Amino acid sequence: MSDNERLNTVLRGLDPAERQVAFVYAEGEGATWTEVAAGAADPAAFGKRVRRKAKQFAAAQTTTVRPAPRRRRRFPRFIAGPASA
Secondary structure, eight states: OOSOHHHHHHHHTSOHHHHHHHHHHHHTSOSSHHHHTTTSSSHHHHHHHHHHHHHHHHHHHHOOOOOOOOOOOOOOOOOOOSOOO
8 A cells, every 4th residue: 555545545445456457557557447457357347437436535535624614703782872072
């Protein structure tokens, strides 16, 4: 695995065969997901599944949780007395 924890989280979501296809694709040994999944029974479907799963897990890792907006304190409005001239 890698030193990058986000990448490790994505890779843990894939099974070993899918992980191997992702590694081969990342190394640039094939031009398409179908080519790197050539050993599968249906390379096109398997490559497509690995691409979608990796993309889904990566998107989940890049999603940030935004804190709730701060509410302004509302102080009571004071009724001003007679205006001094």
